[in-house]
Amino acid sequence: MPALPTELVTEILARLTVKSLLKFKCVSKSWRALISSPEFVKTHLIVCAHQRVVLTEVRDLYSFHDVQYILKDYSLNTLRNDPVTEALDLYYPMYNPQQKVCVVGSINGLICLAIKDKDFVLWNPSMRLFRHLPLGVPCNLLSKFISSVSWSYKEESHVHH
Amino acid sequence: MVKLKSNDDKEFEVEEAAVIQSEMIKNMIEDGCATSVIPLPNIDSKTLIKVIEYLNKHINMGKAAETGEEDDLKEFDEQFVNMGWEELFDVIMAANYLNIHELMELCCQSAADRLKNKSVRAVREMLKITNDLTEEEEQEIINDAPWAFEGPEIDDTVN
Numbered sequence: 001m002p003a004l005p006t007e008l009v010t011e012i013l014a015r016l017t018v019k020s021l022l023k024f025k026c027v028s029k030s031w032r033a034l035i036s037s038p039e040f041v042k043t044h045l046i047v048c049a050h051q052r053v054v055l056t057e058v059r060d061l062y063s064f065h066d067v068q069y070i071l072k073d074y075s076l077n078t079l080r081n082d083p084v085t086e087a088l089d090l091y092y093p094m095y096n097p098q099q100k101v102c103v104v105g106s107i108n109g110l111i112c113l114a115i116k117d118k119d120f121v122l123w124n125p126s127m128r129l130f131r132h133l134p135l136g137v138p139c140n141l142l143s144k145f146i147s148s149v150s151w152s153y154k155e156e157s158h159v160h161h
Numbered sequence: 162m163v164k165l166k167s168n169d170d171k172e173f174e175v176e177e178a179a180v181i182q183s184e185m186i187k188n189m190i191e192d193g194c195a196t197s198v199i200p201l202p203n204i205d206s207k208t209l210i211k212v213i214e215y216l217n218k219h220i221n222m223g224k225a226a227e228t229g230e231e232d233d234l235k236e237f238d239e240q241f242v243n244m245g246w247e248e249l250f251d252v253i254m255a256a257n258y259l260n261i262h263e264l265m266e267l268c269c270q271s272a273a274d275r276l277k278n279k280s281v282r283a284v285r286e287m288l289k290i291t292n293d294l295t296e297e298e299e300q301e302i303i304n305d306a307p308w309a310f311e312g313p314e315i316d317d318t319v320n
Contacts, residue, residue, distance in 0.1 A: 015273035
């Protein structure tokens with residue numbers, strides 16, 4: 001079988017999940033280099049953009065004092081086309097259903113979470129990586145913060161570690 | 162009608178409405194370069210027959226949406242990609258050369274779906290790739306994201 005040219009390997013790999021890609025870095029040196037390259041990460045982002053959505057579900061079990069907060073992960077495609085959609089519970093950093101959690105914003109698959117309205121976490125669910133944002137950022141400054149984060153993401157971090 | 166010639170010298174007649182789904186041939190026809198037979202030196206007759214089958218079925222994509230034949234088309238696509246690896250790669254190369262966007266999309270997605278849950282070993286064998294990473298390098302990649310190498314879905318079979 002003749003080897004596929006790199007441009008066609010890229011076309012195929014760009015349709016895989018991040019989990020599969022991290023695994024396939026082990027296939028060979030050229031696959032490792034391809035998957036780690038900023039160009040590939042950009043292509044992957046374009047092909048796979050807007051495929052999943054995260055929603056917060058608030059469960060009021062018995063009383064006001066017993067509220068649970070769950071993050072749910074949905075495939076956008078099945079939400080649009082299928083009558084029944086399967087949702088997965090997402091185990092975000094420091095998962096605890098008793099504490100209040102909400103999604104403050106997201107860009108390019110990075111999600112900013114506010115936990116108990118005071119801890120802000122920048123989270124990449126596909127890579128299972130997260131960073132705490134500096135404490136004491138008032139809510140009204142947060143939108144500014146997110147735009148600066150998205151800027152640094154665009155400029156520096158088109159890399160699957 | 163447009164005549165296409167494969168690299169093993171077989172000629173095929175295809176309706177113009179079908180063949181212009183290929184951007185490459187569409188441009189050739191528009192530029193007046195497709196007067197007699199269009200030679201396709203990169204495509205063998207077996208692959209060309211598959212591509213023509215796809216083009217004929219997808220001839221009226223827009224109409225299918227109006228007449229509710231979308232499901233029929235979806236079923237055809239599912240059947241169409243039900244082929245061996247080598248054949249699938251031949252069709253991907255042909256679709257890329259002829260620049261048939263939808264066919265490229267369909268076949269690359271099928272290839273990705275077949276690969277996604279495979280083990281690293283299985284992928285190397287399926288694609289005939291020789292591992293040139295050292296054991297240390299491999300371990301380093303695994304240590305970066307051990308969870309990517311685990312899970313009940315990981316499939317070590319080669320097909």
